[in-house]
Amino acid sequence: MEQRNSRSILFLCTGNYYRSRFAEILFNNLAEQMRLPWRAFSRGLALERGIHNVGPMSRSAVETLKRLGVCLGADCERMPQPLTYEDLGRASRIIGLKGAEHLPLLEERFPPWAERVEYWHIEDEPGVLHLIEREVHVLIARLRDDGAAE
Numbered sequence: 001m002e003q004r005n006s007r008s009i010l011f012l013c014t015g016n017y018y019r020s021r022f023a024e025i026l027f028n029n030l031a032e033q034m035r036l037p038w039r040a041f042s043r044g045l046a047l048e049r050g051i052h053n054v055g056p057m058s059r060s061a062v063e064t065l066k067r068l069g070v071c072l073g074a075d076c077e078r079m080p081q082p083l084t085y086e087d088l089g090r091a092s093r094i095i096g097l098k099g100a101e102h103l104p105l106l107e108e109r110f111p112p113w114a115e116r117v118e119y120w121h122i123e124d125e126p127g128v129l130h131l132i133e134r135e136v137h138v139l140i141a142r143l144r145d146d147g148a149a150e
Helices: 019-033 059-067 085-090 099-109 111-116 129-149
Strands: 008-013 039-044 093-096
Touching: 008 019, 008 085, 008 099, 019 039, 019 059, 019 129, 059 129, 093 099, 099 111
Parallel strands: 008 039, 008 093
Antiparallel strands: none
């Protein structure tokens, strides 16, 4: 079994194509800029539902990241990845991007983990990336504050 990384955040969405990928890449960029000892990764709970997901990542997410000046690299080139128990076990924090959507999927597919997830309330629809950006900034601030208290 893989050892748990005490400084990793797992972002979850349904298809690992839009919301969670945007959060992952933005978080990693900001954490690096602020020299926080955290790294994010992302996975999807039901990739089979993303029948309209073409390519590795949503074009609007990539365009928004570019507009924000975020270095993209290989993170935008990997294909969506399904969630595994190993992924859950190696994350110290887990964030589902939409509670009403992701809690039932976790209860069905990963029941022991459903109540261990922090849920945000970001719909799977165009135009929500600014909401994810805001939540990622709040999360970064919380982690910085927690680190200052150590």
